[in-house]
Amino acid sequence: MMDLFAHEDLGPRNVLPHSGIANFFGAVLSHEGADKALASLMSDIEWRNDEYNFAGKHIVTARKIAWYGDAPSHSNQRRVFPWVPALLELKELVERTCGHKFQSCLLNLYHSGEEGLGWHSDGEKTPVASLSLGATRRFVFKNKADKETLEVQLAHGDLLVMEGETQDYWLHRVPPMKSVKEPRINLTFRQTA
Ligand SMILES: O=C(O)CCC(=O)C(=O)O
Numbered sequence: 001m002m003d004l005f006a007h008e009d010l011g012p013r014n015v016l017p018h019s020g021i022a023n024f025f026g027a028v029l030s031h032e033g034a035d036k037a038l039a040s041l042m043s044d045i046e047w048r049n050d051e052y053n054f055a056g057k058h059i060v061t062a063r064k065i066a067w068y069g070d071a072p073s074h075s076n077q078r079r080v081f082p083w084v085p086a087l088l089e090l091k092e093l094v095e096r097t098c099g100h101k102f103q104s105c106l107l108n109l110y111h112s113g114e115e116g117l118g119w120h121s122d123g124e125k126t127p128v129a130s131l132s133l134g135a136t137r138r139f140v141f142k143n144k145a146d147k148e149t150l151e152v153q154l155a156h157g158d159l160l161v162m163e164g165e166t167q168d169y170w171l172h173r174v175p176p177m178k179s180v181k182e183p184r185i186n187l188t189f190r191q192t193a
């Protein structure tokens with residue numbers, strides 16, 4: 001019998017109702033491929049605690065981060081490491097899938113559901129491609145004007161690409177989920193050097 005919906009999953013779905021585009025592609029890696037990527041990144045990435053100043057306090061997060069890119073650099077603010085093979089492979093997969101090229105990547109490591117990331121917009125006006133590995137976590141958008149919220153579940157191997165006016169009109173966050181015991185790595189590929 002002909003399946004009328006056979007091609008339903010081929011294209012991405014924009015999860016935002018207006019004022020931006022957040023294209024959800026679902027899993028772009030096989031389960032096995034995602035397992036391998038997660039294991040490689042756990043060991044090959046130079047994970048560091050994120051540090052910033054907020055309300056006169058120096059904050060050191062439990063969540064770990066790392067920057068990689070075409071233009072390695074080292075300042076007090078940020079160290080950018082040169083691409084490593086596991087990361088380059090993922091970058092190329094993401095580029096092929098969404099049709100954009102990327103020059104850098106911010107990785108976030110959430111050791112468990114105790115760790116999250118608060119409301120923010122990314123600084124980029126250009127596309128940001130987010131690849132998730134490990135534990136499924138909620139990713140929540142909030143409209144800056146009318147406070148409307150909506151969320152997607154980001155699972156092992158899922159790709160979400162934010163573009164257009166998304167960062168101007170929407171905040172996003174990864175709320176803590178106390179029931180989650182497993183780690184998650186998120187990679188955001190960016191067009192900033
Ligand atoms: O972990 C995520 O899914 C989001 C990460 C994020 O928003 C960021 O790195 O700017």
Ligand SMILES: [Fe+2]
Nearest residue numbers: 120121122172
């Ligand atoms: Fe972000």
